[in-house]
């Protein structure tokens with residue numbers, strides 16, 4: 566067997582920052598314990614890298630969206646610490662939950678019935694308090710099916726935790742009245758931004774996701790949250806172009822002076838989206854290297870004027886402080902993380 570060649574792009578995960586972010590969010594959750602939203606392969610950063618760090622830091626409750634995500638997470642944590650937010654959509658989902666021991670989040674009377682029909686047992690229950698996404702309508706709480714559920718975590722989800730709006734308090738009121746009507750072991754309400762809304766929003770378990778991985782949507786959290794994901798890519802080729810020459814598809818960039826340029830192994834297939842055209846820059850040390858022309862599937866071209874010493878085989882970094890990068894690119898913080906491609910993570 567021949568070794569695989571070293572990849573020309575990689576995603577460095579700052580494990581210390583990830584652990585610090587979880588500990589900060591746990592501390593900010595007051596008397597509640599922080600769990601961890603680990604759906605979508607830990608927001609694109611890689612479950613195999615992130616889960617051991619989160620567990621070592623102290624996380625004991627993990628949230629995924631899909632049943633297909635359970636297996637990868639269960640390689641690192643006990644199945645009964647995994648809550649599956651989409652719930653049992655088919656009888657096969659319910660059977661799978663029972664077989665592997667992951668906990669379904671029940672979102673509707675139909676899901677409650679499906680779970681009970683499969684034999685029932687411990688489940689989590691999502692109440693809709695106004696986001697009108699997944700979740701049991703408050704009007705259905707009195708249904709006899711709900712009384713039969715063995716509810717471990719009773720939860721709801723905030724629609725606007727990143728904003729100061731009366732909707733947050735309205736959802737809180739609705740959740741409080743649901744809590745009184747459904748027997749449960751623990752209550753859970755706040756996502757990352759919700760943690761910053763204060764102790765009324767904390768209950769027993771919080772469910773941070775974005776801020777674990779370096780995203781931050783509220784000023785109250787900014788001083789605690791550190792960058793976790795550091796994408797880097799190799800310069801594959803360099804050349805010198807003259808004034809008047811263009812770069813890339815459709816020749817959207819034309820040089821107004823002679824300049825050294827570098828072709829970098831990073832494209833939209835890796836999650837470096839076209840939004841970065843015109844505003845994007847890679848970095849080497851303190852030097853910024855603007856992206857020239859269109860983003861291709863597997864490469865971008867950068868201006869090496871600020872670091873002409875760079876050559877083929879040198880690594881450059883992609884500035885990825887999530888809140889800042891989001892502001893520059895117009896790409897939402899969540900998407901900046903989850904779009905990062907598989908070719909980076911295999912590195």
Ligand SMILES: *Cc1c(COP(=O)(O)O)cnc(C)c1O
Nearest residue numbers: 602722756757758772773774775
């Ligand atoms: C994704 C998700 C979270 C985490 O939210 P963040 O805003 O990323 O902190 C918490 N709860 C539910 C139900 C979710 O779907």
